[in-house]
Structures are given as C-alpha cells and as structure tokens.
Amino acid sequence: MIFFWAFVVGGLICVIGQIMFDVFKLSPAHTLSILVIAGAVLDGIGWYEPLIDFAGAGATVPITSFGNSLVHGAMQEAEKHGLIGVVTGMFEVTSAGISAAIIFGVIGAIIFKPKG
Amino acid sequence: MLQGHQSWIFENRPSILSTGTVGGPFEAKGKIPEAFDILHEDMWINQDSWEKAQQKMLEEAIQTTLKKGRIEKEKVEFLIAGDLINQMTPTSFAASTSSIPFLGTFSACATSMESLALAASIINAKGANYILCAASSHNAATEKQFRYPTEYGGQKPPTSQWTVTGAGCALVTQNGAGPSITSATIGKVADMGMTDPFNMGGAMAIAAADTIEAHFRDMQIDPSYYDLIITGDLGHVGREVSLDLLHDRNIPIDAEKYVDCGIAIYREDQPVLAGGSGAACSAIVTYGHFLQEVMKGNLKRILVAATGSLHSTLSIQQKDPIPCIAHAVSIEARGEHI
Amino acid sequence: MGDKKKQKLQPNQQQYQAFQQKREIKRPIFKNCIKAFLIGGLICLIGQLISTFYIYQFNFTEKTAGNPTVATLIFITMLLTGFGVYDRIAQFAGAGSAVPVTGFGNAVISSAIEYRSEGFILGVGSNMLKLAGPVIVYGVFSAFIVALIKTILTQWGGF
Structure with missing residues (x-):
C-alpha cells in the first residue's frame, strides 16, 4: 500500500509545482525555493512527519523533504544544546542530498560533456 | 539615398x-x-x-x-x-x-x-x-x-x-551579376513593456509591424509590390500578432505572402515549439533559401524584415522590459527593379 | 507587484499586451499537471522501491533508508543528465521531474557539466550551485527560523 501512496502523494506534490510553473509563471528556482520553505514550515507545525509515515518516499523524495530534514537536524541539536544547536545541527540529517549532488556533479563534470 | x-x-x-x-x-x-x-x-x-x-x-x-x-x-x-x-x-x-x-x-x-x-x-x-x-x-x-x-x-x-x-x-x-539590394528601412526600438523572455515572438511582433509599415510609407508602395514579405524569427506567435497588427493598420498582407524564417527552417514535427530564432536564423534562411529562389526566378522581389529582441540576462533579472527592433531590406532580381 | 507593474505601462503598451495575449499559444495546464503527476509519482515510486530494497537487504530502518535512497536517485540522475536524457524527460514532465530530489541533482550536475569549459575551480566549482543554490539558501534560512521559533516555544514557553 505504501507504494500506491508514495506514487499518489509524490505525484500531487509535483502537480503543485506544475501549477506554480504554469499558473503563477514562476521560474523553477522560485518554485523549488517556495516548496523547500513550505516543507520547513509544515515540519515546524508537525504535519510533515505523519505524511512521511503515510506516504514514505512520496514525501521524502520531493524537494519539500529537504526543508523538513533541515528543521529536524536543527531541532535534534537544539534539544541537546539549546539555541546554539539550531545553527550547528542544521545539516545533521540533510547532508545526503547536498553531498551526493556535489560529489556526482564533480564526477559528472569529469566524465561527461554536455550533449547540447 | x-x-x-x-x-x-x-x-x-x-x-x-x-x-x-x-x-x-x-x-x-x-x-x-x-x-x-x-x-x-x-x-x-x-x-x-x-x-x-x-x-x-x-x-x-x-x-x-x-x-x-x-x-x-x-x-x-x-x-x-x-x-x-x-x-x-x-x-x-x-x-x-x-x-x-x-x-x-x-x-x-x-x-x-x-x-x-x-x-x-x-x-x-x-x-x-x-x-x-x-x-x-x-x-x-x-x-x-x-x-x-x-x-x-x-x-x-x-x-x-x-x-x-x-x-x-x-x-x-558594386553592380554585379547577383540579385540587387534596392532599399532598406532602419527600425526604431519598440518597447511594449513585455517581460517574458520565453515569448520573444510576441514581444518582437510590434517591431516587425512598425518597420514594415514605415517601409511602405517611406517607399510609397504597398504590399502587392513584393512576392514575399519575410520576417526574421517571429515564430508562430509573433507572425500572427504582426500580421493582425498590420491588418489593423490598413496594410493588408496576404497570409500566404507573409512568411517567417523561424517557421521556414524547421519541420513541424521537430520540438522547436513556436519556431526557430537566433541571429543565424534570418541570415541562413534568407541567403541560403529565399535568395536562391530569387536567383532561380521563382521570386522577383522580396522584403526581409529581421527582428531582434534587445534584452540581456541582467536586464531580465532586474525586471526591465524587453525592447525590440526590426530592420528591413528589399532584395530584387536583376532587371526587376523600377 | 503585478498591479504596480501594470500601472506603469502606457495605454498603448497595455493595449498591445492585451492584443498579443489573445494570440499567444496557451500553456496546456491540465495536460501538464497530468504529466507532472505521472512522472513525479513514478519517481517517488522508484524511490520507495529503492528504499524498500535498502531496508530488506542492508538492514536500514524506515527512518535511515532516506539518505541512501536520495544518494542513489541522484546517482541515476547523473547518468541521465550526462547522457542527455534528463532534459528530454523534463520537457515532457515539467515539475514532475523538477520537484523530486532528482531535479535538484539535475540542476547541480547539469551546471557542473556545462561550466567544465571554464575550468574546474571557477567553472565547475563556482557555477555548480548557480541554479540549486537558492534551494539550499532558503531551505537553511527558513529551517533556522522555524527551528528557532519552535525551540523558544518549547524550551521557554513550557509547551
């Protein structure tokens, strides 16, 4: 069942993105920034975790999860170290997406040439 | 001159x-x-x-x-x-x-x-x-x-x-064997406050219409003088807008006589969306295609109005509108000009 | 913003824009949304399959499987971007391929590959995050604000 909900929830988040592209004429960078902020806010009010439990990758694969995990990292550290933790814990949970993108970006630049 | x-x-x-x-x-x-x-x-x-x-x-x-x-x-x-x-x-x-x-x-x-x-x-x-x-x-x-x-x-x-x-x-x-360049009209920069860099045809259409209108006014001729009126890279959107604009200004051009290099260069099934564009577009289609038709005798007089959108990435980021220009050159077969 | 911009336009500019807009090819919004739903859903489904694979094969838990899943998806994205396939998928899928992390990966990797001609330090290094940078910047900043408010409320507010 989780596979079905992953498909539906993931697809619906993409539809929201498409509406921001086509109806509000936002650029991809604007759209993705807003979605990340939305993810952070949703986690702040405690709605994103239940969505992950419900839809699995449908909630963790869209870029909104990036905002969610940033908040999570910050909160984990904040519980231990108070306000300082908010700053230092930020990347604790999220590092995978950014480091993978940077590592594979450099490898890509070494082995590939743009096709045009 | x-x-x-x-x-x-x-x-x-x-x-x-x-x-x-x-x-x-x-x-x-x-x-x-x-x-x-x-x-x-x-x-x-x-x-x-x-x-x-x-x-x-x-x-x-x-x-x-x-x-x-x-x-x-x-x-x-x-x-x-x-x-x-x-x-x-x-x-x-x-x-x-x-x-x-x-x-x-x-x-x-x-x-x-x-x-x-x-x-x-x-x-x-x-x-x-x-x-x-x-x-x-x-x-x-x-x-x-x-x-x-x-x-x-x-x-x-x-x-x-x-x-x-x-x-x-x-x-x-100087006076050689090939087709003659008989006249040219230099366009004004037109700014209609358009800001979408993904719709350049729509922004440039006004410049094409302005320059073509000025050409007929200055030369005191009408569209029937030309076999073809060719625009640079308006694409499907810009072609329709400029054609309708010219009709509204009492310069009725036959839709069949009004062609666009950006539409002429690619096939309909290629993924080019509204058509071709770029500085090479009007140069290649005019020199490689329409000029050859003039030399073969299939066309006698053509007017080429190339259109350009004068924005930069910086001006777009800073929310400036897209100013546009068009320049028209008239090319005629040997012995066909007045 | 939109209204302010409109007010600055001259009447002839407004008239032209309305004239132009009538002849503009409209974006097929409904069709685009269906396509975004299908491809976006498919990418998340693949993500779920990968994550299930990690849970059963490598003893990851539901919570920890997220990281290797994201890394695997971005690895696949590198191959699709390098072989010139991702941009074709994207023209069809729109937000369907932009919103999942694969879109984030594609933004980083395509910039890295494209700016290779300007060298590894100032080309690849400086331009890699040109498109994806805002996502990191505003992700971090909004997470900071959210976490700050939450910390203050929980630690001092007595919730």
Missing part, C-alpha cells in the same frame, strides 16, 4: 555576389537542408567550447562565400558582422582569423539585416567594392548564456523558440 523618414534607396544597385551558409545537426534534419553549403554532424564541430564552435561556423561561412564568389580575401574591404554572445566574441575572433577590416554590429537576431543594410549603403556610396556581412548563433551557447545549462531539465512553454545553430554570410558588391 535617404527616402522618407528612415529608409534608404540604393540607386547604384549594390548586389549580392555570393553567399555561404553553415548549419548544425538539428538544422540538417529541418525543412530546408538544401539551403546549407556545409552541415555539421556534431554540435561541437571539433572545438572545445560552444562559443568556439560558433566562431568556426562563422569562419566557414565566410570562406565558403569567398570561394563561391571567386574573390580573394584581400580584395574584401570590410566585414560587417555580429552575434548574440557576450561582447560578440565569436564574431570578433572570427574577424581576427580572417583579418578583414571589421565593423561589429549588434541588433540581436536582426543583426543580419542591419549588416546587410549597412553594407549596401557603403557600397552604394562607393565606400567599398566588396563587403562581407554575416551573422551567427549556436543553440547551446545561447541556451547557456540566456537560459539554463543545456542538460538542465527546465520545461519550456509553447511560446518559446529554438535558437538556430549556424552562420550565414553574404558578399555585397
């Missing part, structure tokens, strides 16, 4: 002696592959950057033009050319390797006709015997500079256009 407010008549009949056109793989699959003298299979053209590939195509177009005109490079007085890349480096670098005295021109995608009009007026005033004028663009170099990296997945709306990879060049000379 000056006629009316913004047009030139060339009494001494400068003519186009020869042309050279170069294209890329996507153009080879297009509607008019026979318009190209050289077609490349690879977007890189054995160079290590897109900009160098563009420079290479421009050099080849210049060499082909000289070879077909049987003129040595040393006999050519001036090269008038331009392109869209930052500070026109592909053109300047090509001018450096060809070592012909060089005038750089920029009217974005209207560069081809600005260069041709200037060349004709210098030749007409006996300021030179041979002038080369050229324009070039490269799809990937333009994408990289104006839009996104070429491999980035951004969905383009149906109003956006496909930049032509290629270069087009023409050799203008």
Whole structure:
C-alpha cells in the first residue's frame, strides 16, 4: 500500500509545482525555493512527519523533504544544546542530498560533456 | 539615398555576389537542408567550447562565400558582422582569423539585416567594392548564456523558440551579376513593456509591424509590390500578432505572402515549439533559401524584415522590459527593379 | 507587484499586451499537471522501491533508508543528465521531474557539466550551485527560523 501512496502523494506534490510553473509563471528556482520553505514550515507545525509515515518516499523524495530534514537536524541539536544547536545541527540529517549532488556533479563534470 | 523618414534607396544597385551558409545537426534534419553549403554532424564541430564552435561556423561561412564568389580575401574591404554572445566574441575572433577590416554590429537576431543594410549603403556610396556581412548563433551557447545549462531539465512553454545553430554570410558588391539590394528601412526600438523572455515572438511582433509599415510609407508602395514579405524569427506567435497588427493598420498582407524564417527552417514535427530564432536564423534562411529562389526566378522581389529582441540576462533579472527592433531590406532580381 | 507593474505601462503598451495575449499559444495546464503527476509519482515510486530494497537487504530502518535512497536517485540522475536524457524527460514532465530530489541533482550536475569549459575551480566549482543554490539558501534560512521559533516555544514557553 505504501507504494500506491508514495506514487499518489509524490505525484500531487509535483502537480503543485506544475501549477506554480504554469499558473503563477514562476521560474523553477522560485518554485523549488517556495516548496523547500513550505516543507520547513509544515515540519515546524508537525504535519510533515505523519505524511512521511503515510506516504514514505512520496514525501521524502520531493524537494519539500529537504526543508523538513533541515528543521529536524536543527531541532535534534537544539534539544541537546539549546539555541546554539539550531545553527550547528542544521545539516545533521540533510547532508545526503547536498553531498551526493556535489560529489556526482564533480564526477559528472569529469566524465561527461554536455550533449547540447 | 535617404527616402522618407528612415529608409534608404540604393540607386547604384549594390548586389549580392555570393553567399555561404553553415548549419548544425538539428538544422540538417529541418525543412530546408538544401539551403546549407556545409552541415555539421556534431554540435561541437571539433572545438572545445560552444562559443568556439560558433566562431568556426562563422569562419566557414565566410570562406565558403569567398570561394563561391571567386574573390580573394584581400580584395574584401570590410566585414560587417555580429552575434548574440557576450561582447560578440565569436564574431570578433572570427574577424581576427580572417583579418578583414571589421565593423561589429549588434541588433540581436536582426543583426543580419542591419549588416546587410549597412553594407549596401557603403557600397552604394562607393565606400567599398566588396563587403562581407554575416551573422551567427549556436543553440547551446545561447541556451547557456540566456537560459539554463543545456542538460538542465527546465520545461519550456509553447511560446518559446529554438535558437538556430549556424552562420550565414553574404558578399555585397558594386553592380554585379547577383540579385540587387534596392532599399532598406532602419527600425526604431519598440518597447511594449513585455517581460517574458520565453515569448520573444510576441514581444518582437510590434517591431516587425512598425518597420514594415514605415517601409511602405517611406517607399510609397504597398504590399502587392513584393512576392514575399519575410520576417526574421517571429515564430508562430509573433507572425500572427504582426500580421493582425498590420491588418489593423490598413496594410493588408496576404497570409500566404507573409512568411517567417523561424517557421521556414524547421519541420513541424521537430520540438522547436513556436519556431526557430537566433541571429543565424534570418541570415541562413534568407541567403541560403529565399535568395536562391530569387536567383532561380521563382521570386522577383522580396522584403526581409529581421527582428531582434534587445534584452540581456541582467536586464531580465532586474525586471526591465524587453525592447525590440526590426530592420528591413528589399532584395530584387536583376532587371526587376523600377 | 503585478498591479504596480501594470500601472506603469502606457495605454498603448497595455493595449498591445492585451492584443498579443489573445494570440499567444496557451500553456496546456491540465495536460501538464497530468504529466507532472505521472512522472513525479513514478519517481517517488522508484524511490520507495529503492528504499524498500535498502531496508530488506542492508538492514536500514524506515527512518535511515532516506539518505541512501536520495544518494542513489541522484546517482541515476547523473547518468541521465550526462547522457542527455534528463532534459528530454523534463520537457515532457515539467515539475514532475523538477520537484523530486532528482531535479535538484539535475540542476547541480547539469551546471557542473556545462561550466567544465571554464575550468574546474571557477567553472565547475563556482557555477555548480548557480541554479540549486537558492534551494539550499532558503531551505537553511527558513529551517533556522522555524527551528528557532519552535525551540523558544518549547524550551521557554513550557509547551
């Protein structure tokens, strides 16, 4: 069942993105920034975790999860170290997406040439 | 020479002696592959950057033009050319390797006709015997500079256009054997406050309509004088808007006689959305296709109004509107002009 | 913003824009949304399959499987971007391929590959995050604000 909900929830988040592209004429960078902020806010009010439990990758694969995990990292550290933790814990949970993108970006630049 | 407010008549009949056109793989699959003298299979053209590939195509177009005109490079007085890349480096670098005295021109995608009009007026005033004028663009170099990296997945709306990879060049000379350049109209910059860089045809349509209207007013002729009125790269959106604008201004042009280089160059099933664009678009289709039709006798008189959108990435980011321009040049078969 | 911009336009500009807009090819919004739903859903489904694979094969838990899943998806994205396939998928899928992390990966990797011609330090290094940078910047900043408010409320507010 989780596979079905992953498909539906993931697809619906993409539809929201498409509406921001086509109806509000936002650029991809604007759209993705807003979605990340939305993810952070949703986690702040405690709605994103239940969505992950419900839809699995449908909630963790869209870029909104990036905002969610940033908040999570910050909160984990904040519980231990108070306000300082908010700053230092930020990347604790999220590092995978950014480091993978940077590592594979450099490898890509070494082995590939743009096709045009 | 000056006629009316913004047009030139060339009494001494400068003519186009020869042309050279170069294209890329996507153009080879297009509607008019026979318009190209050289077609490349690879977007890189054995160079290590897109900009160098563009420079290479421009050099080849210049060499082909000289070879077909049987003129040595040393006999050519001036090269008038331009392109869209930052500070026109592909053109300047090509001018450096060809070592012909060089005038750089920029009217974005209207560069081809600005260069041709200037060349004709210098030749007409006996300021030179041979002038080369050229324009070039490269799809990937333009994408990289104006839009996104070429491999980035951004969905383009149906109003956006496909930049032509290629270069087009023409050799203008004193009263020679080829088709004559009889008049030209220099356009005003039109700013309608349009801001969408993915709808350039819609922004440029007003400039095309303004220049075509000014041409008929200055020359005191009407559209029936021409067999074809050719616009540079308006695409489907801009063509329709400009045609309707001209109708509203009491300049009714037959829809069949109103063609666009950006639509003529690619087949309908190629993923070009609203059509082709780029500085090379009007140069290649005019020199490689329509001019050949004039020489074959299928067309007698054509008016080419190339259109350009004069924005930069900086001006778009800073929310400035997109100003547009169009320049028109009239080309007629030998013995057909009044 | 939109209204302010409109007010600055001259009447003839407004008239032209309305004239132009009538002839503009409209974006097929409904069709685009269906396509975004299908491809976006498919990418998340693949993500779920990968994550299930990690859970059963490598003893990851539901919570920890997220990181290797994201890394695997971005690795696949590198191949699709390098072979020139991702931009074609994107023209079809729109937000369907932009919103999942693969879109973030594609933004980073395509910039890295494209700016290779300007060298590894100033080309690849400086431009890699040109498109994806805003996502990191505003992700971090909004997470900071959210976490700050939450910390203050929980630690001092007595919730």
